[in-house]
Amino acid sequence: xxxSKIRQILLLLPLLLLxxxxxxxxxxxxxxxxxxxxxxRFTVVSISPKMFRLLAKVQWDTIPAxxxxxxxxxxxxxxxxxxxxxxxxxxxxxxxxxxxxxxxxVTVRSYKDNVRFMIKESGETIHELLMIAVDxxxxxxxxxxxxxxxxxxxxxxxxxGIKGMENLKNVKRNK
Amino acid sequence: xxxxxxxxxLEKYWQAETTVEEEQALAAYFRQExxxxxxxxxxxxxxxxxEEQQVTAGPGFDERILQxxxxxxxxxxxxxxxxxxxxVRTIRPFxxxxxxxxxxxxxxIVGLFLLTPPVQRNVLATVDQPARPAEIKDTYxxxxxxxxxxxxxxxxxxxxxxxxxxxxxxxxx
Numbered sequence: 001x002x003x004s005k006i007r008q009i010l011l012l013l014p015l016l017l018l019x020x021x022x023x024x025x026x027x028x029x030x031x032x033x034x035x036x037x038x039x040x041r042f043t044v045v046s047i048s049p050k051m052f053r054l055l056a057k058v059q060w061d062t063i064p065a066x067x068x069x070x071x072x073x074x075x076x077x078x079x080x081x082x083x084x085x086x087x088x089x090x091x092x093x094x095x096x097x098x099x100x101x102x103x104x105x106v107t108v109r110s111y112k113d114n115v116r117f118m119i120k121e122s123g124e125t126i127h128e129l130l131m132i133a134v135d136x137x138x139x140x141x142x143x144x145x146x147x148x149x150x151x152x153x154x155x156x157x158x159x160x161g162i163k164g165m166e167n168l169k170n171v172k173r174n175k
Numbered sequence: 176x177x178x179x180x181x182x183x184x185l186e187k188y189w190q191a192e193t194t195v196e197e198e199q200a201l202a203a204y205f206r207q208e209x210x211x212x213x214x215x216x217x218x219x220x221x222x223x224x225x226e227e228q229q230v231t232a233g234p235g236f237d238e239r240i241l242q243x244x245x246x247x248x249x250x251x252x253x254x255x256x257x258x259x260x261x262x263v264r265t266i267r268p269f270x271x272x273x274x275x276x277x278x279x280x281x282x283x284i285v286g287l288f289l290l291t292p293p294v295q296r297n298v299l300a301t302v303d304q305p306a307r308p309a310e311i312k313d314t315y316x317x318x319x320x321x322x323x324x325x326x327x328x329x330x331x332x333x334x335x336x337x338x339x340x341x342x343x344x345x346x347x348x
Contacts, residue, residue: 012252037312045313045314045324045328046228046312046313046314047313047314047315047321047324047325048185048312048313050313051313051315051321053317054318054321055318055321055322055325057318058318058319058322063326067326067329070329071322071329072238073325074325077324077325077328079324079328107334107339108338115335115337115338115339117332117335117336129332131331131332132336133335140331142328142331142332144328144329144332150336151335153329153332153336154333154336154337154340155332155333156329156330156333157330157334157336157337175208
C-alpha cells in the first residue's frame with residue numbers, strides 16, 4: 001500500500017468513527033426498551049399515547065383529582081422489570097443513558113436498594129421522568145413521558161405535600 | 176472506374192471496416208489534384224485529417240511540460256531514455272497514489288453506508304417495539320386496566336420520590 005493511501009485512511013478513520021457515533025445517539029432509553037421488550041426475562045408494561053387518549057373515556061368518579069390531573073398530562077408509560085441479574089441490567093441501563101439528555105434528579109440509596117430519578121427537561125417543563133430502581137430481587141426501569149408535575153406526583157403517594165417536593169428541588173439545586 | 180472503388184472504400188470506411196492500407200489508399204486518392212465532383216465533399220474531410228496528422232509538438236514542448244510538472248532541471252536530463260524514465264518516475268507514483276487514495280475514500284464511504292443500514296433495518300424490524308413513544312405497543316387493550324397500571328406505576332414512582340425526601344430530612348435531623 002502506498003504511504004499516501006495509508007495517510008488518507010488514518011485521516012478518515014476518526015471521521016468515520018465520529019459518523020458512527022452520531023448514528024448511535026438515537027434515543028438511548030428507547031433502544032434499551034427495544035432491546036428487551038421481547039426478552040422473556042422481562043416483564044413489560046407499555047401504554048401508548050393512543051391509550052392515554054382513550055383513558056379520558058374511563059369512569060373517573062372514584063379517582064382522586066390529583067391522580068386524574070397527573071394521568072391526563074401523561075403521553076406514554078413504559079416499564080421494564082426483571083428478576084434476573086438485576087444489578088447487571090441496572091448497570092447497563094445507567095450506561096445506556098445519555099447524561100447530556102437526562103439530568104439526575106434524585107438518587108435514593110439504602111442498604112438494600114438503589115433508586116435513581118432522572119428527568120429530561122426543556123425550559124421549565126419536565127418532559128420525561130425516568131426511574132431506575134434496583135434491589136436484590138429485581139430491576140425496574142420506568143419512563144413517564146408527558147408534562148410532568150413533580151409536586152403532584154409526589155402528592156400521589158399520600159401524606160406528602162408540596163413541602164416535601166420543595167426539599168427535592170433544593171437537593172437538585174444544591175447538587 | 177476509380178470512383179467506384181473509392182466509393183466502396185468510403186462505404187467500408189464509414190463502417191470502420193477498412194484496413195490501414197485501404198485508408199492510406201483513400202487518403203492518397205483525396206490528395207490528388209483532380210477529384211470527382213461527387214466525392215469532393217469527402218475530399219475536404221480527408222484533407223483536414225491529413226493536415227491534423229502533420230501537427231507535432233512545438234520546440235521546447237518537453238521542457239515546458241516538465242517545468243509544469245515541477246522538474247526544474249529538465250534540461251539537464253538526457254533528451255532520450257533518461258528523459259522518458261524521469262517523466263514516468265515522477266508522474267506515475269503520484270497519480271497512482273491519488274487513485275489509491277480516492278479508491279480508499281470511496282471504499283470507506285461505501286463501507287460506512289453498508290455498515291449503517293443494519294441500524295435502520297433494526298428500527299424497521301422493531302416497528303412494534305417501543306423505540307419511541309409513538310411506536311409503543313400497548314400492553315393493555317382495556318383503558319380501565321391501563322389506567323390501573325398507570326396509577327400503580329405513578330404510586331411506585333411517587334413513593335420512591337418521597338423515600339428520597341424522607342431520607343434527606345432524616346439525615347438533617
